Amino acid sequence: MDRLESANETRFIEQRSEPRHEKRLAMVGTVRRCETEPSLQGSPIKVETINLSDHGLQFRSDIPLAEGTIIRIAVAVDPRNICSVEGEVRWSGEEDGEPVVGVRLFDNQDSDMDAWMELIKIELF
Numbered sequence: 001m002d003r004l005e006s007a008n009e010t011r012f013i014e015q016r017s018e019p020r021h022e023k024r025l026a027m028v029g030t031v032r033r034c035e036t037e038p039s040l041q042g043s044p045i046k047v048e049t050i051n052l053s054d055h056g057l058q059f060r061s062d063i064p065l066a067e068g069t070i071i072r073i074a075v076a077v078d079p080r081n082i083c084s085v086e087g088e089v090r091w092s093g094e095e096d097g098e099p100v101v102g103v104r105l106f107d108n109q110d111s112d113m114d115a116w117m118e119l120i121k122i123e124l125f
Contacts, residue, residue, distance in 0.1 A: 018054050028075070029047040030043070030045065031065070032086065034068075035066075057087075057102075061098070061101050084115075085105050090104050
């Protein structure tokens with residue numbers, strides 16, 4: 001991670017208002033909108049979480065994602081219940097040669113935040 005990436009991550013770490021919980025989960029993501037690379041729209045992305053919070057997550061990805069990119073993430077809360085949330089990439093960097101991304105989730109009609117909160121409870125407790 002270079003100094004700029006480290007400074008960006010540090011800036012957002014300092015702005016955190018919620019505790020982060022280290023948890024490794026595999027999820028499925030899709031790029032909804034990327035102004036810097038419009039060709040990425042609709043592209044699937046690997047989401048391997050590093051940590052989770054009530055309104056955000058940090059994850060490893062298979063492609064770099066620019067700040068401001070809007071993504072949709074889906075994860076099975078249980079076999080019959082898929083949680084789908086949207087969020088914005090707030091920072092991105094690299095760790096051990098892999099893209100690492102910090103996302104702030106939206107609390108709107110496109111995000112099932114109730115299911116996300118349930119997922120947090122199930123996975124962490």
